Amino acid sequence: MSGVATTEFPALGRPAAPSAVAVAGSLVAAAIVGVRMAGIGGHPLVQSFVVIFTSIVVEALPFILLGALVAAAIEVFVPQSAFDRVARLPLGLQLPAAAVGGFAFPVCECGSVPVARRLIAKGMHPASGLAFMLAAPILNPIVLASTVIAYRGLGLSLQMAAGRVVLGLVLAVVAGWALGGESAAELLKSRPGEPTPARAVPVMAPPARSVSFADHLASDFFFMGSFVVAGAALAAALQTVIPQSLVAGLARTPVVGSLALMGIAFVLSLCSEADAFVAVSLTQFPIGAQLAFLVFGPAVDAKLALLYSASFRRRFVGRLLIVAVPVVLAGSLWFEALVR
Amino acid sequence: MRPGAVRASSHRHGFDKHSARAGALGLWSLVFAWLWLSGEMTRYLGPRTFWVAPFGAVALGGAAAVTAAGARRSSDRDELSAGDGARFGVLLLPLVAMLAVPGAQLGSQAAANKAPSGILVGAAAAAPGAPGSGPIGFRDIYYAGQSERYALERGLSDGMGVNLTGFITHPPGIPEGFFALTRFYVSCCAADAIPYSVVVRPPGPVVPSAYPDDRWLEIGGQLGQSDAGFMLFPHSIKPAKAPDDPYLY
Known part of the structure; x- marks a missing residue:
């Protein structure tokens, strides 16, 4: 479709002139040499920032690619009639089914955004697409296995994994229902060079498919990837500058503890496949607060905030926070009361 | 078009x-x-x-x-x-x-920032149910200081000899003249690195500037129990090169 898309809806903006690219390249080279000669890289703050920033990007990029691959395959190879059939299902069935579908999609949060965006653009109800997007990074088997392993030492592996599944599902369904009430065109932010959902052209000659697949794959990868890089820079800067003890010192009670760990989860922007190992180390926080960390982080964090802003319209991040914070807080308090 | x-x-x-x-x-x-x-x-x-x-x-x-x-x-x-x-x-x-910034590393600044509390021993992780195997490491020493059962099962006690390589940090609250030897433990990527530190009581007169942050040392010595867990009393302190793989797992 992209071959069609780029013909029908060409990229906006001026073409990048070779001279401008050459100047930009020279400036970058000069900056690298300058930083190395000035010894700025030896400063501990710079070192911490570079290691954390680069590690988040290196870990996330293959998942972005995986998400872009699936999204491109959905766009090009899944017939529109399949989405039409799904779209005809009642929302009461579509929404929880989409959330539970997260079990079958083993990528972290960076990969689920392009897939959900594509599913919504192809006709899945926006509420269901959002439920899938929020559930997949929490419910996938790798994440649940890492949660079990991390909490084995405390003898709470099954409780934490079950708590994560239940609260993750509840958050996905509630947030999907609350934020997915508008049409795809109203929810999705259009991108330069991409047809809007209403204008998408469903029919494509078979020879164009490989070209279209390649174009969608690269387009999604570069679009999502650039926002993940920006988000990783934000998360690394926050991790480098803000001491975790600043928040940890505030948090002994369940309510404040849960809110504080949601704040830490936002700042750290960890991959959902690793966050349980960090959560288990936060022993000064109540167990319910640790669950809040594990459910809130994969749904809203610094790098995702930028990615969501680029993918969805109308202050999506703020509206998601308004839904996610009370749901996760209530769930974590309920879990605390159950387990304690 | x-x-x-x-x-x-x-x-x-x-x-x-x-x-x-x-x-x-x-x-x-x-x-x-x-x-x-x-x-x-x-x-x-x-x-x-x-x-x-x-x-x-x-x-x-x-x-x-x-x-x-x-x-x-x-x-x-x-x-x-x-x-x-x-x-x-x-x-x-x-x-x-x-x-x-080639060869960038997490050091004392990151250790201070990533420690979830201002307590002396940096990290605060729960002791695992089953003790690890192999040489005694930073995490073992920390867990053993928090859990008698872990110390017993790992065979870790007062006077035990250990050999550790790490970098110098000075966590908040550490007494004058003491320093901490620290390593990061990583699960998935450096963003989730958790610092584990062992407090070291260097022998002889106190010379604070002798142990600057981020210098790598190899220390052999004996463990001794204190209020904040196990402490290391060295019998040899040697400068060390930062290892190619800076993290422990």
Whole structure:
């Protein structure tokens, strides 16, 4: 479709002139040499920032690619009639089914955004697409296995994994229902060079498919990837500058503890496949607060905030926070009361 | 084509977007291959995600090939817009950071920031149910200080001899003349690194400037119990080179 898309809806903006690219390249080279000669890289703050920033990007990029691959395959190879059939299902069935579908999609949060965006653009109800997007990074088997392993030492592996599944599902369904009430065109932010959902052209000659697949794959990868890089820079800067003890010192009670760990989860922007190992180390926080960390982080964090802003319209991040914070807080308090 | 559409036929002086995409994907594929083959991946990734380096090299290389093939078969030549160029630039920033600050490491600044509380011993993790095996490490010593059962099962007690390599930190609240020997433990990537420290009581008169932050040392000595857990009383302190793999797992 992209071959069609780029013909029908060409990229906006001026073409990048070779001279401008050459100047930009020279400036970058000069900056690298300058930083190395000035010894700025030896400063501990710079070192911490570079290691954390680069590690988040290196870990996330293959998942972005995986998400872009699936999204491109959905766009090009899944017939529109399949989405039409799904779209005809009642929302009461579509929404929880989409959330539970997260079990079958083993990528972290960076990969689920392009897939959900594509599913919504192809006709899945926006509420269901959002439920899938929020559930997949929490419910996938790798994440649940890492949660079990991390909490084995405390003898709470099954409780934490079950708590994560239940609260993750509840958050996905509630947030999907609350934020997915508008049409795809109203929810999705259009991108330069991409047809809007209403204008998408469903029919494509078979020879164009490989070209279209390649174009969608690269387009999604570069679009999502650039926002993940920006988000990783934000998360690394926050991790480098803000001491975790600043928040940890505030948090002994369940309510404040849960809110504080949601704040830490936002700042750290960890991959959902690793966050349980960090959560288990936060022993000064109540167990319910640790669950809040594990459910809130994969749904809203610094790098995702930028990615969501680029993918969805109308202050999506703020509206998601308004839904996610009370749901996760209530769930974590309920879990605390159950387990304690 | 709609009026106003940019077609290559009318602007042949710009870059082809598809070729630029293939080039950027290929560049990232080479970076992942380099991280994998040089062992540099240990600077950024933990053992749970080491697979990301070869996977990234192959998958991004494959995506570059698919994109390049798609560009060859496409009848249109789309020029790289300024917006596309900016996105490419952002995506290449991590490579710029790696080149500008080669061999970057997490050190005492990160240890102070990443410790979830201001307590003396940096990290605060729960003792695992089953003790580890192999030589006694930073995490064992910390767990043993928190759990008598762990200490017993790991065979860790007062007077036990240990040999540790780490970098110097001075956590808040550490007494004058003491320092902490610290290592980061990583699960998936350096962003989730957790610092574990052992307080060291150097022998002889107190000379604070003798043990500056971030200097790597190899220390042999005996463990002794204190209020804050186990402490290390050294019998040998030797300067050490920062290991190629700076993290423990």
